[in-house]
Amino acid sequence: MAVASKYLPGAKKAHGNQDNEHELRQHLMHDPRPRGELNQMVMESMYATSWKFWVVFAILSILTATCFFYAWGYMIAEGLGVAGVMRPSYWGIFLVNTVFWIGISHAGTFISAILRVFKAEFRRPFTRAAELMTTFGLIQAGASIFMHMGRVWLSYWMLPIPNERQLWPNFHSPLMWDLLAITTYVLGSTMYLFLPLIPDLAMARDRSTGWRKTFFKILALGFRGTEGEWLHLRTAMNIFAFAIIPVMFSVHTIVSWDFAMSMRPGWSSTVFGPYFVVGALHSGMGAVAIVLFIMRATMKHMGYFIRAEHFDALGKLMLTVSMAWAYFFFNDYIVQWYGGDKWTDTLLHWHESGPMAWMFFSMLILNIAVPWLILWNRKFRQTPWLLASVGLLINVGMWFERYIIIPVSLTINRMPFTWKLYFPRIEIFLTIGTFAMFLLFYLIASRLIPLVPVWEVEEGQMAHSLTKVGRAVVPSVSEIDLTVE
Amino acid sequence: MESAVSEHITLLALFSDVDPTADGIEKLRELGVSDDDMTVISGVPLTEAMLDRPRPWSNVSRLALGGAAAGFLFGAFLNFGTPKLYTVYVGGQSIFPVPPGMIILFEMTMLFMLLATFLGVFLESYFPNYRPLEYVPEISDGKIAVFFKCPQDEQEKFTDALNQLGAESVKPAEARQL
Numbered sequence: 118m119a120v121a122s123k124y125l126p127g128a129k130k131a132h133g134n135q136d137n138e139h140e141l142r143q144h145l146m147h148d149p150r151p152r153g154e155l156n157q158m159v160m161e162s163m164y165a166t167s168w169k170f171w172v173v174f175a176i177l178s179i180l181t182a183t184c185f186f187y188a189w190g191y192m193i194a195e196g197l198g199v200a201g202v203m204r205p206s207y208w209g210i211f212l213v214n215t216v217f218w219i220g221i222s223h224a225g226t227f228i229s230a231i232l233r234v235f236k237a238e239f240r241r242p243f244t245r246a247a248e249l250m251t252t253f254g255l256i257q258a259g260a261s262i263f264m265h266m267g268r269v270w271l272s273y274w275m276l277p278i279p280n281e282r283q284l285w286p287n288f289h290s291p292l293m294w295d296l297l298a299i300t301t302y303v304l305g306s307t308m309y310l311f312l313p314l315i316p317d318l319a320m321a322r323d324r325s326t327g328w329r330k331t332f333f334k335i336l337a338l339g340f341r342g343t344e345g346e347w348l349h350l351r352t353a354m355n356i357f358a359f360a361i362i363p364v365m366f367s368v369h370t371i372v373s374w375d376f377a378m379s380m381r382p383g384w385s386s387t388v389f390g391p392y393f394v395v396g397a398l399h400s401g402m403g404a405v406a407i408v409l410f411i412m413r414a415t416m417k418h419m420g421y422f423i424r425a426e427h428f429d430a431l432g433k434l435m436l437t438v439s440m441a442w443a444y445f446f447f448n449d450y451i452v453q454w455y456g457g458d459k460w461t462d463t464l465l466h467w468h469e470s471g472p473m474a475w476m477f478f479s480m481l482i483l484n485i486a487v488p489w490l491i492l493w494n495r496k497f498r499q500t501p502w503l504l505a506s507v508g509l510l511i512n513v514g515m516w517f518e519r520y521i522i523i524p525v526s527l528t529i530n531r532m533p534f535t536w537k538l539y540f541p542r543i544e545i546f547l548t549i550g551t552f553a554m555f556l557l558f559y560l561i562a563s564r565l566i567p568l569v570p571v572w573e574v575e576e577g578q579m580a581h582s583l584t585k586v587g588r589a590v591v592p593s594v595s596e597i598d599l600t601v602e
Numbered sequence: 603m604e605s606a607v608s609e610h611i612t613l614l615a616l617f618s619d620v621d622p623t624a625d626g627i628e629k630l631r632e633l634g635v636s637d638d639d640m641t642v643i644s645g646v647p648l649t650e651a652m653l654d655r656p657r658p659w660s661n662v663s664r665l666a667l668g669g670a671a672a673g674f675l676f677g678a679f680l681n682f683g684t685p686k687l688y689t690v691y692v693g694g695q696s697i698f699p700v701p702p703g704m705i706i707l708f709e710m711t712m713l714f715m716l717l718a719t720f721l722g723v724f725l726e727s728y729f730p731n732y733r734p735l736e737y738v739p740e741i742s743d744g745k746i747a748v749f750f751k752c753p754q755d756e757q758e759k760f761t762d763a764l765n766q767l768g769a770e771s772v773k774p775a776e777a778r779q780l
Contacts, residue, residue: 323739339728356719
């Protein structure tokens with residue numbers, strides 16, 4: 118009697134350990150190089166600038182100067198009348214951009230803090246690239262709030278300092294919660310960016326000359342790598358990793374409360390907090406994919422540090438977050454739809470069949486259909502340009518989502534005689550300006566600080582090894598930092 | 603007293619791996635160098651257990667806790683103090699509503715805790731420090747340096763012992779501008 122084969126058709130039997138081991142060596146953690154070589158690669162990636170870099174730098178500088186500084190200066194001089202915001206849409210693109218940039222900023226914390234807490238090893242080479250997005254994203258978010266404010270010179274009124282009437286800010290207002298939460302997040306994430314950077318700045322200091330040497334020397338603060346310095350640094354990084362996570366969640370939750378605490382149709386929703394947080398992660402993950410693709414494609418030696426495995430892991434995260442976003446979107450939608458409130462009903466119809474319906478459906482396609490159709494496939498996830506394209510489309514979709522929530526939803530209210538569609542004016546230039554400035558900051562940072570945390574990569578490579586189990590070679594990780602406080 | 607100090611010299615032993623470093627430290631202990639007279643400097647964090655070294659003391663977590671307490675108090679002042687200084691009734695809420703107060707307390711507690719943690723690293727590590735320090739750039743290239751004090755007339759004995767255990771070099775340490 119013939120025995121049926123247990124193998125799938127076409128299945129190959131492994132030839133010893135060689136194939137398996139060769140495949141495992143494709144992973145950064147199992148492909149170690151001497152520390153001196155890693156340092157050299159990172160330093161060269163910072164120093165190597167082609168003419169293309171300067172062309173991009175010039176274009177972004179011009180865009181920042183004109184679309185950000187000149188346009189904003191013009192708006193300050195002329196007043197908010199040059200913007201498209203007016204009744205009933207007093208909140209326009211400025212706040213769309215604020216929510217969008219805060220969303221982008223969530224990726225840094227998520228990748229650096231949450232993945233650090235859960236010891237996800239694939240995070241190591243790109244934590245800093247993600248953390249930089251947090252800091253630069255928050256700068257744009259802050260600038261967008263000040264643009265929205267109009268009379269920026271009165272912004273100090275929000276600070277808790279008594280004026281001549283001894284009148285204090287109202288801390289019961291969601292807008293004050295916003296101020297405190299964003300301030301906490303900006304300061305916290307900037308400190309969290311700087312702490313793990315110190316050892317790499319010291320490394321750069323040891324290998325630089327001229328003005329760069331002075332620059333790195335000042336920022337490295339005299340770090341040498343003594344046992345005490347490492348202990349204090351690691352203790353602080355652990356505290357930050359755990360503490361910054363609830364702060365991150367609080368920031369976007371509080372941003373969502375700016376809307377949800379009101380009684381407007383479409384905004385008054387109890388699920389807005391987690392919906393916004395997941396949305397932030399959705400756009401943030403997509404932005405990380407774009408940044409990693411650009412880094413790998415344009416910076417020297419980045420092919421060694423950023424590999425297919427990293428895009429694969431990021432793609433899985435993006436797919437998971439996309440599913441979570443779809444869940445929260447539907448949760449928010451169905452409750453409003455079922456509620457039957459007249460004005461909410463009108464708003465939902467307006468979303469689906471009004472003049473901005475194209476944006477509503479594009480949002481759903483870009484945020485759900487695109488990632489679901491592409492990211493299920495490992496090969497697709499491991500293709501950098503494809504993952505970056507999905508990331509870009511998700512970000513377009515998430516920007517649309519914020520546009521629909523803010524100016525499009527504000528069009529419909531309980532006073533039909535005020536209904537009017539919002540058309541942005543100077544906001545378009547200012548939006549281009551914030552994007553240009555974000556990219557410009559990133560471009561400058563890529564030449565001033567090591568984008569890859571070399572010591573973290575080396576630490577990871579020290580902890581990883583290949584162990585033989587029976588006939589197979591399997592990867593194993595030692596928790597070498599277990600004894601650190 | 604002056605002569606007693608000058609009898610000792612600080613040596614720098616450079617190792618390329620953790621195992622010989624741990625062996626070297628053990629040997630130094632056998633030769634009478636106390637843990638307080640040794641300093642290990644490395645380009646990656648090495649735990650005390652790896653090198654069998656005593657755990658250094660760190661106040662960073664205590665400072666963080668102190669910062670959290672200060673932040674909580676500051677949040678309480680913003681929340682309960684400022685409305686008392688100038689009373690304005692808003693939205694039918696009481697002067698001291700608890701639910702919105704939780705948000706202010708949380709944010710201020712976290713902010714001050716993070717600031718205290720950050721400053722704690724500076725205080726504990728004596729940052730910034732731009733004075734000349736004992737250091738060699740090879741450390742950030744992956745070498746592990748052990749600085750230790752030994753009697754000047756026994757320098758050769760220490761050097762030979764560490765060289766036998768795999769030290770790449772053993773030489774007098776020099777303070778240099780980083």
